[in-house]
Amino acid sequence: MTHSIGFLGLGSMGGPIVARLAAWARESGRRILVHDIRPEAMDRAAAAGAEPVAGGARELGLRCKLVLACLPSPSISEAVALGEDGVASAPGHALRTYVEMSTIGGPAMRRLAEGLAARGVALVDSPISGGALGAETGVLAVMAAGAPEAVAMARPALEVVGNRVFVVGDTPGLGQAMKLANNLLSLAGMVLTAEALSLGAKAGLDPAQMCEVINAGTGRNSSTDSKYPREVLTGRFAVGSTNRIAQKDMSLAMAEFAALGVPAPLTGLAREIWSMVEAAQGPQADMTTVAKLYEGWTGVPLRAR
Structure with missing residues (x-):
């Protein structure tokens, strides 16, 4: 069975990152399932080889063991992760590891970690630095904090996202x-x-x-x-x-x-x-x-x- 990875948020950073992940997925027998509220962003991701899904965060969590997110604000990140249609909201969801790459601050990241843990999902706090050009070229610094097994699950994808992956601790919030x-x-x-x-x-x-x-x-x-x-x-x-x-x-x-x-x-x-x-x-x-x-x-x- 083909392994699917989910990705939420296709903005100035997420869009180029998904294009790189889609190229990697083609070579490694994976599928990249994506969602964004903007149809034009979904179209660009599809042109790059990703697979848009209409069901949003809930559907990605239902279908993917690993989901990454790159979102514009703490409130959006919390709604996508913990909302009633959030990534872990579907009964029997497949999701096991959620990677939050957004810059949302320590308190919000710790709320995400606690809320997701209650639903059996490990959180990797993994912001990125290098700008839109770095997202396009893969020259990003990745700062990952989370349980070692969760970081290990996310690492192959994170090594495509950026050329340097730094594990800065095992507690979400340290990446922030x-x-x-x-x-x-x-x-x-x-x-x-x-x-x-x-x-x-x-x-x-x-x-x-x-x-x-x-x-x-x-x-x-x-x-x-x-x-x-x-x-x-x-x-x-x-x-x-x-x-x-x-x-x-x-x-x-x-x-x-x-x-x-x-x-x-x-x-x-x-x-x-x-x-x-x-x-x-x-x-x-x-x-x-x-x-x-x-x-x-x-x-x-x-x-x-």
Whole structure:
């Protein structure tokens, strides 16, 4: 009998991931069953070789021992996992291991783990980092936390999702802590890079040359190395994630700090900047439009000269 793996959520990360999983499935005798609320996303997945199902999370849980999810918000993740039509809601469901790849924070992940355990399902908390381009190429960092047997069941699929799989612990929630630490550095770096380049651009420097110098020195970061040269200096503004996602992740990071009793003044300040970006540029605008906030303040575009 052909082994089926389920996948929920076919957005800017999930869509490319499913395309890679579908290619792997063809070679390994597996089937990738998928669902998304958007018909056009289902059509793209079908064109890549996945098999859309109409019954949503409930049907995937009924048919698949392993289901992965990549969803946009904590509330959606909880509804998909634990709702009345959720992935483990069908009597006699096949589901044994559920892999939550979304960034939803530690408290929400622990609620998922508890709720699914009551239904005989093990949860692997496994967020990913590397952006939409990494999802397309398989160059993602995967941060997995869960019971060893559940991680072992998920690992073959996770090794297709990303090129580096890190097992960060056996308790769901630890993957979230790792992802939020990563994201706050990335997102705060995007803000500070806009600020630093604005300083130079206002003084008369070429922002493109500034990135070259910074990348040869001690200020190098993912924004100066790739995001800004590709998306801001060119005027494309299409890194593939939104201001709403940035604000959500920074708010989750602040909540994690608060739960642990750890002061986080710089994270709090960066979150406030992202609130300003979301208000000024729009929640669905690409997160690289943080640079436009600074361009508005300085009157100088951050473009290669």
